[in-house]
Amino acid sequence: MELNMNLSGNLNLDNEQAALAGSIWHNALKIIQPQLAKMLFVTWVEPLVPFYVDENYLYLAVQDNFSYRYLLKYVNLFEEALAASNSFKLQVKLFVGNEGMQQALASIKASTFNNSTDNQSQVSDPGQPNLPLDSNNTARKDTQKTAINNTTETSTAESAGGYVTVERPSSPTSTKTTTAPTQTISSANQTTNSSPLAAEIVVNPLYQQHFRRDYRFDNFIVGPNNTMAHAACLAIANSYFNPGQKPYNPLFLYGGSGLGKTHLLNAVGNMVMQHRPNTKILYLQTEEFVNEFIATIRKQNYNVFRNKYRNCDLLLIDDIQFIEGKEQMQEEFFYTFNALYENNSYIIITCDKHPRYLVTLEDRLKTRFLSGLACDINPPTYETRMAILQARAQSLQENIDPDIISYIAKNISLNIRELEGALNSVLAIKHLSGYINLALAQKALEPVIKRNMEKTVSPDFIADVVANYYNVSKAQLYSRCKESKFTYPRHIAMYFCRELLDMTYADISQAFNRSDHTTTRNACLKIAKSLSSDLQLQKELANIQKSLHEQ
CATH class of the missing domain: 1.10.8.60 (Helicase, Ruva Protein; domain 3)
Structure with a gap:
C-alpha cells in the first residue's frame, strides 16, 4: 500500500506542519535506530510516515493493521526519542493507511474550526467512531448497542470461516472492534485499552499448536551465519499480513544440529499465531508425521490424515532427513506437498544437510524442495x-x-x-x-x-563432517571400497587432514586405514589440482570448512 502524502493539501491543511513533522521525526530516528536491530528498524520503523504535528502529538501513518499492532509496543521508545532529540515532549499517534490519515486530518481540521468559534472543543479519537455524548459525557446506549451488534456480526462472519471469536467483557466506557481499519494510540498508557487484539480466538482443535514462547524473532541473534535464513522466515511471517509480499515457497533450511533451525520455525509460528490466531498451522517433527502415517495405515483412516495435512495454511516440518529410506512415506509427503503448494500454503522445511545429499530421497521430492529457496545455517562466528x-x-x-x-x-x-x-x-x-x-x-x-x-582438530572429526556432508558413513571412508561415491569423499577428508592439520601422508594413510601412502599423496594432489578450476568443488570445500568451524 502506498501512502498518499498530499492528503494535507487535499484537506486544506498547512503543508508546513507535514514538513515540520518530518523534521522532528527525522531527529528522533537518529536516536531510535541504534537501539533496534537493523532488520527490525528497516522493516518496521523506517516505513513510518510522519504527516502532522501539533503542540501535543506527532501523527504517524503505518502501512496496515498488522504493522500497527506490531508497533504498539515501541510507542514508549518513540516518545522517549522525541523528547531526547527535540527538547520538548510529544505523544505519538499511529494511524493505518490512507483512510486513517484522512480521518485524522479531518478531525484536526474540525478541531481547529471548533477552536475558532468556541473555547471548548470535543475531539474524538480519529481512529474510532465519533460517539455522540449525553449530559454525563458518556456515549449513548443506542450507539453502544449498535457497536456491539457490529462486533457480533463480525464474530458470526468469522465463525463461518472455521473458527469462533469470543468477545471478552469490555468496560462500559469503551467499545472495541478487532477489525477497525484505522486504529490509534496516543500514549503507552492506552495500549491495553485500545489494543486491537481484544478478542480471544478459539481455532479448530486440529490446528491448535503450542510453540516455544522463548523462541521468537526478537531474541534470535542474527549473524553472518544465518542472515538469509532469518530474513526468509521473517518474510514468510510478514506475508500473512502484507498480501503484496511473495516470498519463496517452499523455504528449505539446512545446517547442523543446534544452530537455530527449530528456533526459526517456532518464531514464525509464534508471530503468525500472535497476530492471526485463526491461521491453520501445523508444526511437527518429521518423526511425528511418520508415526501418524503408520497409525493411519493401521486404522485405515486416510481421509482424516489427508484432510489434516492438506488443508493447513502453513506447514512447519522439522528434520525432514528422517523421511529417507521410507518409500511409502515419501509418496504420501509428495502428494501432501503438492496439495499445499497448489493451495498457496507456505511450507518451511528443516534438514541437517542440503537436499542433494539426501541419497535415498526421491528425486521428485528433491526438486520440489529446491523449487523455492534453500538457505544454509552455519556455525556462528566468534x-x-x-x-x-x-x-x-x-x-x-x-x-x-x-x-x-x-x-x-x-x-x-x-x-x-x-x-x-x-x-x-x-x-x-x-x-x-x-x-x-x-x-x-x-x-x-x-x-x-x-x-x-x-573434535575440531582430529582426523576422526574431519571424517565425521565429510561423511555427513556427502551422506555416507564414516566406516565407508575408512573401508577399502573403491566405488566413486566413497573414494571421492575419502579423498576430500584426506585433503583436509593435510591442509588443516599439516599431517604427513604416512599419518593420513594410517588414519584412513591405507597401507600405501603414495595413494594418499596422489589423492591429496588430485583434489588440490582440481580445486583451481572446479567451482563446484570450491563451494563444497568452503561449506565443509565452515562446518569444521574454521573462523
Whole structure:
C-alpha cells in the first residue's frame, strides 16, 4: 500500500506542519535506530510516515493493521526519542493507511474550526467512531448497542470461516472492534485499552499448536551465519499480513544440529499465531508425521490424515532427513506437498544437510524442495557467539565477567546448545559457591573444551563432517571400497587432514586405514589440482570448512 502524502493539501491543511513533522521525526530516528536491530528498524520503523504535528502529538501513518499492532509496543521508545532529540515532549499517534490519515486530518481540521468559534472543543479519537455524548459525557446506549451488534456480526462472519471469536467483557466506557481499519494510540498508557487484539480466538482443535514462547524473532541473534535464513522466515511471517509480499515457497533450511533451525520455525509460528490466531498451522517433527502415517495405515483412516495435512495454511516440518529410506512415506509427503503448494500454503522445511545429499530421497521430492529457496545455517562466528552468550546472560539477569564470556566464545564453536550449556555450567558454580572468576570457569569447562578441541582438530572429526556432508558413513571412508561415491569423499577428508592439520601422508594413510601412502599423496594432489578450476568443488570445500568451524 502506498501512502498518499498530499492528503494535507487535499484537506486544506498547512503543508508546513507535514514538513515540520518530518523534521522532528527525522531527529528522533537518529536516536531510535541504534537501539533496534537493523532488520527490525528497516522493516518496521523506517516505513513510518510522519504527516502532522501539533503542540501535543506527532501523527504517524503505518502501512496496515498488522504493522500497527506490531508497533504498539515501541510507542514508549518513540516518545522517549522525541523528547531526547527535540527538547520538548510529544505523544505519538499511529494511524493505518490512507483512510486513517484522512480521518485524522479531518478531525484536526474540525478541531481547529471548533477552536475558532468556541473555547471548548470535543475531539474524538480519529481512529474510532465519533460517539455522540449525553449530559454525563458518556456515549449513548443506542450507539453502544449498535457497536456491539457490529462486533457480533463480525464474530458470526468469522465463525463461518472455521473458527469462533469470543468477545471478552469490555468496560462500559469503551467499545472495541478487532477489525477497525484505522486504529490509534496516543500514549503507552492506552495500549491495553485500545489494543486491537481484544478478542480471544478459539481455532479448530486440529490446528491448535503450542510453540516455544522463548523462541521468537526478537531474541534470535542474527549473524553472518544465518542472515538469509532469518530474513526468509521473517518474510514468510510478514506475508500473512502484507498480501503484496511473495516470498519463496517452499523455504528449505539446512545446517547442523543446534544452530537455530527449530528456533526459526517456532518464531514464525509464534508471530503468525500472535497476530492471526485463526491461521491453520501445523508444526511437527518429521518423526511425528511418520508415526501418524503408520497409525493411519493401521486404522485405515486416510481421509482424516489427508484432510489434516492438506488443508493447513502453513506447514512447519522439522528434520525432514528422517523421511529417507521410507518409500511409502515419501509418496504420501509428495502428494501432501503438492496439495499445499497448489493451495498457496507456505511450507518451511528443516534438514541437517542440503537436499542433494539426501541419497535415498526421491528425486521428485528433491526438486520440489529446491523449487523455492534453500538457505544454509552455519556455525556462528566468534562475534555472534559473544552476542548469543551476552543475550542469554541478560535474559537470565546474570552479571558475568566479559572475560569469561569471551573465553567460552573462543573455545566452544560447535553449536549454540553447547555454548548455552557451558554458560549454564558457569552459572551453576556461581550460584553454588557465591562467586565466579575466570580461573574457576576455566577449570569447570576444561572437560567440555577438551572434547570440543579434540573434535575440531582430529582426523576422526574431519571424517565425521565429510561423511555427513556427502551422506555416507564414516566406516565407508575408512573401508577399502573403491566405488566413486566413497573414494571421492575419502579423498576430500584426506585433503583436509593435510591442509588443516599439516599431517604427513604416512599419518593420513594410517588414519584412513591405507597401507600405501603414495595413494594418499596422489589423492591429496588430485583434489588440490582440481580445486583451481572446479567451482563446484570450491563451494563444497568452503561449506565443509565452515562446518569444521574454521573462523
